[in-house]
Amino acid sequence: MQVNHRYFPHTKKDIEEMLTIIGKNKVEELFESIPKSKLLNEELDLPSSLNELDLYKKLEDIGNLNKRLVSFLGAGAYDNYTPSAVKAIASRQEFLTSYTPYQAEISQGTLQYIFEFQSLVCELTQMDASNASMYDGATATVEAIFMAVAHTKREKVLIANTINPNTLEVIKTYLKYKNIEIVLVESTNFLVSLDDLKQKLDSDIAAFVLQTPNFYGYLEDIDVKDLLEANKSLYIVNAPLCDLAVLKSPGEMKADIACGEAQSMGLSLSFGGPYLGYLACKNFLLRKLPGRIVGLTNDIEGRRAFVLTLQAREQHIKREKASSNICSNQSLMALQVLLYAMLMGKNGLVNYSYDSFNKAHYFYNELLKLDNFKKVTDNEFFKEFVVMYTGDIEKLNNELLNNNILGGLNLEKISNELKNQMLLCINYTKTKEEIDNFINIVRGIK
Amino acid sequence: MYDKLIFEIKDKDIVEKSNFTEKYNINKKYLREDLDLPNLSEVDVVRHYTNLSLKNYGVDQGLYPLGSCTMKYNPKINETVASMDNFVKVHPMQPTSTTQGALKVYYETSKLLSSLTGMSEFTFNPFAGAHGEAVGLMIIKEYFIKKNDLKRNKIIIPDSAHGTNPASCNVVGFETIEIKSNSNGLVDLEALKAVLDDTVAAIMLTNPNTVGIFEKDILEISALVHNNGSLLYYDGANLNAILGVARPADMGFDVMHINLHKTFSTPHGGGGPGSGPVGVVSKLTKYLPNPRVVYENGKYEFFKTKDSIGSISSFYGNFSVVLKAYTYILALGKENIMNVGKLAVLNANYIKEALKEDYLLAIDSTCMHEVVFDGLKDKTATTLEVAKRLLDYGYHPPTIYFPLLFHQALMIEPTETESKDTLDSFISVMKRIAEEARNSNELLKDAPHNTTVRRLDEVKAARNPILKYKDIKI
Numbered sequence A: 001m002q003v004n005h006r007y008f009p010h011t012k013k014d015i016e017e018m019l020t021i022i023g024k025n026k027v028e029e030l031f032e033s034i035p036k037s038k039l040l041n042e043e044l045d046l047p048s049s050l051n052e053l054d055l056y057k058k059l060e061d062i063g064n065l066n067k068r069l070v071s072f073l074g075a076g077a078y079d080n081y082t083p084s085a086v087k088a089i090a091s092r093q094e095f096l097t098s099y100t101p102y103q104a105e106i107s108q109g110t111l112q113y114i115f116e117f118q119s120l121v122c123e124l125t126q127m128d129a130s131n132a133s134m135y136d137g138a139t140a141t142v143e144a145i146f147m148a149v150a151h152t153k154r155e156k157v158l159i160a161n162t163i164n165p166n167t168l169e170v171i172k173t174y175l176k177y178k179n180i181e182i183v184l185v186e187s188t189n190f191l192v193s194l195d196d197l198k199q200k201l202d203s204d205i206a207a208f209v210l211q212t213p214n215f216y217g218y219l220e221d222i223d224v225k226d227l228l229e230a231n232k233s234l235y236i237v238n239a240p241l242c243d244l245a246v247l248k249s250p251g252e253m254k255a256d257i258a259c260g261e262a263q264s265m266g267l268s269l270s271f272g273g274p275y276l277g278y279l280a281c282k283n284f285l286l287r288k289l290p291g292r293i294v295g296l297t298n299d300i301e302g303r304r305a306f307v308l309t310l311q312a313r314e315q316h317i318k319r320e321k322a323s324s325n326i327c328s329n330q331s332l333m334a335l336q337v338l339l340y341a342m343l344m345g346k347n348g349l350v351n352y353s354y355d356s357f358n359k360a361h362y363f364y365n366e367l368l369k370l371d372n373f374k375k376v377t378d379n380e381f382f383k384e385f386v387v388m389y390t391g392d393i394e395k396l397n398n399e400l401l402n403n404n405i406l407g408g409l410n411l412e413k414i415s416n417e418l419k420n421q422m423l424l425c426i427n428y429t430k431t432k433e434e435i436d437n438f439i440n441i442v443r444g445i446k
Numbered sequence B: 001m002y003d004k005l006i007f008e009i010k011d012k013d014i015v016e017k018s019n020f021t022e023k024y025n026i027n028k029k030y031l032r033e034d035l036d037l038p039n040l041s042e043v044d045v046v047r048h049y050t051n052l053s054l055k056n057y058g059v060d061q062g063l064y065p066l067g068s069c070t071m072k073y074n075p076k077i078n079e080t081v082a083s084m085d086n087f088v089k090v091h092p093m094q095p096t097s098t099t100q101g102a103l104k105v106y107y108e109t110s111k112l113l114s115s116l117t118g119m120s121e122f123t124f125n126p127f128a129g130a131h132g133e134a135v136g137l138m139i140i141k142e143y144f145i146k147k148n149d150l151k152r153n154k155i156i157i158p159d160s161a162h163g164t165n166p167a168s169c170n171v172v173g174f175e176t177i178e179i180k181s182n183s184n185g186l187v188d189l190e191a192l193k194a195v196l197d198d199t200v201a202a203i204m205l206t207n208p209n210t211v212g213i214f215e216k217d218i219l220e221i222s223a224l225v226h227n228n229g230s231l232l233y234y235d236g237a238n239l240n241a242i243l244g245v246a247r248p249a250d251m252g253f254d255v256m257h258i259n260l261h262k263t264f265s266t267p268h269g270g271g272g273p274g275s276g277p278v279g280v281v282s283k284l285t286k287y288l289p290n291p292r293v294v295y296e297n298g299k300y301e302f303f304k305t306k307d308s309i310g311s312i313s314s315f316y317g318n319f320s321v322v323l324k325a326y327t328y329i330l331a332l333g334k335e336n337i338m339n340v341g342k343l344a345v346l347n348a349n350y351i352k353e354a355l356k357e358d359y360l361l362a363i364d365s366t367c368m369h370e371v372v373f374d375g376l377k378d379k380t381a382t383t384l385e386v387a388k389r390l391l392d393y394g395y396h397p398p399t400i401y402f403p404l405l406f407h408q409a410l411m412i413e414p415t416e417t418e419s420k421d422t423l424d425s426f427i428s429v430m431k432r433i434a435e436e437a438r439n440s441n442e443l444l445k446d447a448p449h450n451t452t453v454r455r456l457d458e459v460k461a462a463r464n465p466i467l468k469y470k471d472i473k474i
Helices: A012-022 A027-031 A050-061 A084-090 A108-125 A138-150 A165-177 A193-198 A227-232 A241-245 A283-288 A313-322 A331-366 A393-402 A432-444 B042-053 B076-084 B100-117 B129-146 B163-169 B189-195 B217-229 B236-242 B282-287 B318-339 B338-353 B383-392 B419-441 B457-461 B468-473
Strands: A156-161 A180-186 A204-213 A232-238 A257-261 A275-280 A294-298 A305-309 A372-374 A382-390 A421-425 B119-124 B154-158 B175-179 B200-206 B232-234 B254-258 B277-281 B294-295 B301-303 B359-361 B371-376 B409-412
Touching: A012 A027, A012 B338, A012 B409, A012 B419, A027 A084, A050 B076, A050 B100, A050 B318, A084 A331, A084 B419, A108 A241, A108 A294, A108 A305, A108 A331, A108 B468, A138 A165, A138 A204, A138 A275, A138 A283, A138 A393, A156 A165, A165 A180, A165 B129, A193 A257, A193 B468, A204 B419, A227 A232, A227 B217, A232 A241, A232 B254, A232 B338, A241 A331, A241 A393, A275 A283, A283 B468, A313 B163, A331 A372, A331 A382, A331 A432, A331 B042, A393 A432, A393 B338, B076 B318, B100 B119, B100 B163, B100 B277, B100 B294, B100 B301, B100 B318, B129 B163, B129 B232, B129 B236, B129 B254, B129 B282, B154 B163, B163 B175, B163 B200, B189 B217, B200 B217, B200 B282, B217 B232, B232 B236, B236 B338, B277 B282, B318 B338, B338 B419, B371 B383, B383 B409, B383 B419
Parallel strands: A156 A180, A156 A204, A204 A232, A232 A257, B154 B175, B154 B200, B200 B232, B232 B254
Antiparallel strands: A257 A275, A294 A305, A372 A382, A382 A421, B119 B277, B254 B277, B294 B301, B359 B371, B371 B409
16 A cells, blocks of 8 residues: 555555554455445545645635625624734644643643633623533523523523524524423514513523524613512523623623623634634532533642533533533634633723724614615614615615625514514724715615 | 733733724613723733643644544644635625635535545534534434334433433433443444334444444444334544545445544644534435525525424534535545545554553454553553653643543544654653553652643542632632
8 A cells, every 4th residue: 555645644665564563464454344345445426636736726716706795794793803813823733733621731721711711701791600612602592591491490491582593593493302392572672572571481481591782783671680580580691792891791680691602702704603602600500501611720739720620510421411412612712702802901892892882873873864764763772783774675785795795684584574674783893984885885776 | 831811911901992983872771880801912912822822732743642533633724725815704694696615615515525424415514523413313303203203212322432422312302222332342233132122213323433443243233223213323433444445324324423623634623613514314314404505507505494403503503614624625635535544544553553562452353543452451550640641751642531441441543644653652652651650650650740730639620619710819
């Protein structure tokens, strides 16, 4: 056997010497336990090997089939800027190519940044404990529900229907196979209805799940903790981690579990992933918190050190009794979010939040000056909002697309009741010129 | 040695102002009271995390022989491609006319993985191996629900399985039946026959199994399971052993997941992001999660099916990880990919032969891509001590105390990207440690000696959990 590719370091002589030591004549003899009839003996239907230059060019060509647009769409994925220092640090091989930090003595880099990430999440959410990360905001919310179900031993959850529909779809998929019932709490004027919540709250309810800012961008304003506590139900708040730099935290809302998406803290859009889910809780739920958790300890010489802890909760110990199966998470994305937060600092995070708020409100007000845009609510929003467009939204979006602009989401696709309404988003990444350009293009559409 | 937390660096109170002047006011009731985070200079942050990185060990530094983890070299071109602006700056909800490149990557990678595994189609929506397991099990559940065969609520799992297998069953609402392995580390056919009945939905197998041995009776297992009306699930954790040599679907598997961060060279990132695509045979494609990708009339498009299990991620999984795996497959091509499994198995057997005098072979037969020892032959030191001593010699230790079948399990997976020279150096260190254990096992008892921190007090960490910076001050 002879190999000839840059990823394989074996010479022909190496292979021969190794076979001699093993006591085989051919590499194929190592596979005698595989039924002979099932060994591949013809060439696979795959393209031929490419050298690096040709490979680069091919992938660049494929990339060119995508179109980069100036985005005025959010709906769960937000255009944002990744500082160069984030990329520089996160691409270091010590972080990029290392495994899960099971061997603590040579993984203190990873363990410490996870500890710092947990500290960051706890500060933003004002919760007691955070894990090392989840896959995305939707699966983090599913795990939050599983925690509540395990804690309360109840099998029904209330979910505000203003939650991101993608998140809701994922919850539905998971819960149906566990026979956990979902009851949606209705909304009026894009905000969850407290009356409907009261009506649907009964002794079978494990938890109430509320997203704020909600899918439509509006800030929910209900105080439900006492109500839920009296019913022995848990309160789960889903909030984009980034927005918590200025918005009321899940802790201040007296939530028991905080969860959501952290993509808007410097993670690129990347066609939907990798993003970052976070999950944090009050102390009384710590033993129900899934995934990896890093704790502080010391080594035998008394030096401060970090280690994976409370592992008795996890699948590799609990096996069929584990309430979560998460193993790999999104560790490198947690590092990037941590880096983003530390590079921005408190002042940067707060200023950029206000910048997003200001630009979104400037954009909103400019839109409403146009004849064909109408206000649908006076609700308070942050960086995302709904407006009514009296014309054809698809036509509008096509015209924007011709100008390399990604328009808003046609909400008719979400609900028939939301005909002629669109969800738009803007944050600190957009310049005033880009906003004015959008307005001018829209003004030109008859 | 650098030992600060980022929160312990002196606050510089740096203020970055935005140049946008319009001011609007948020009603105070929506705002938080305070935010206690530092304001640091860029150089403070960069030096802090660079210093942290130096306390880590990565694949670019040397051998990383973690059994069941397939820590192969991660080619650099993968990263270059994944950071191209035309892939990075694409919103997942852009019109598909503007995301043809991204959709092509999904579609083509499914085709390539189908060629390599014999499956009909892959979904890339699962974020990791365990996520893929849950999705595969949901597909199995949905298949029986649609057949109105509702009593099939059990999954058979060998006792050598990864912990994620039984945990995934629980997450999807299946009961598990654990069957004992025989003395060769293989599925015991009699034990299997004894539990097969009309409540069994499927068997989950890792093949080669976690002992590093190929289930040679796979065709018989497959016939038994299928004749029982049940399905076969292939846990792709060990796919690297047979990549380009044999295909799971040809052996009778109906559903499988692949860990792209193992077999297809995407970096582990200190624990993620991974990607756990799930492949199925044609009769199961309609149950794959929504959305799927189709190529019709020269155009790639998303579509949904009503029989689907539903959606399992906010969008379409870890796209850029899939892109890296796609790049890897194209780099190797058909001429080279069939050598991956062969070289991986050659390397593992070479280590097995070289170390079997000093370390006790768990199973004395040809291994696949990894070899399991049951600790030192003369028991002069424990497997933990051997592993910790390896750290002093600058190696990442093998997987230890897994599989659970062997009390002193030491599981070595070299992968195909390691040269004979690298293996020889590792082997000589392993032999030297065995020698040290015989002569002065104090060296092993206290190991490691040369690392940035030494052995940790794990009991203290668990008894009094300090899980964030603010817990320290209390």
